[in-house]
Amino acid sequence: MDRVAALLLDWYDGHARSLPWRVRDGARPDPYRVWLSEVMLQQTTTAAVAPYFAKFTETWPTVEALAAAPEEEVMAAWAGLGYYSRARNLVKCAKQVVEMGGFPEAEAELRELPGLGDYTAAAIAAIAFGQRAVVIDANVERVVARLFAIEDPLPGARRLIRAHADRITPDERAGDFAQAMMDLGATICTARSASCLLCPVQGLCEGRASGDPLRLPVKAEKKAKPRRTGTAFWIAREDAVWLVTRPGKGMLGGMRALPDDDWSSKADGHGEPPVKGAWKAAGVVRHSFTHFDLELGVVVHAGDDPVALEGGEWWPLERLADAGLPTLFAKAAERVLAGR
């Protein structure tokens, strides 16, 4: 076994993080829980995932239960976690897995399931099924780039990083090794700091030997975010507000929302309200997405009650918290209700 792997596995035995989706030493974890946690953890921090993981496993304890759930309920339960295509793929994947009679154990077959890319397929194969797989996430990229002082900038350096990761991945306990690398990256060899004196592989690290491990990994420059403006429309009668369901693809796809004026990353909203009437400004919500910043004006319909509307639903205000509004629209609603 590679020396890095041996040292990391020893370290992991004494320093593994305790996380809700992990099981005690040696026990085989439930593939359903591994899959669910890995999908939730895509580009999402462990702290953000924990309450969602608890809620999902309580509501849907098995993949069969999740496969039988209405997609709309799963989307609402996912609200606030972000990257909503994950939730739609989660349901699709659950149905396929049930149809197959359970999760496949081979990495290549896992890779074919919706929502599972290179990382997640490898992680499930290694962690849930004890197979040797090369698991590469942002933590592993950083740790490997420092360990071997890789100077090529990301994302171009991915092939080289993979080759090094493959070489040090052990045949046994590949799942523990992957989690050890991630724990190391999350607690010791982090993006902003490198606590080399605490690191189990400090003596083998070329980045540390170079004197400045923090400069690694080198990353390509990123483009500036556009700033966009848009408007959300609050149309309420006494005890209910008009909500729409957004198209399945694109921004906040498939999620319930307030009607808006079609803002996007490419253009500001047109400002035209969906129905006639007088409108009163209720405030502005600022929200930052991955690729643009949005300043969303919120206006309240001040006209008389019966309004010709279609393509949405009156949602009871007392159950607004259950509507599954993404954070942007939850903030907009909060702005309106706070000002009443």
Added chain:
DNA sequence: AAGCCGGGGTC
């Protein structure tokens, strides 16, 4: 290869 897709924590 590059663009699109959330949201919260952290400094």
Added chain:
DNA sequence: GACCCAGGCTT
């Protein structure tokens, strides 16, 4: 405010 995070899908 900038950067980061247990990435995947589409073009």
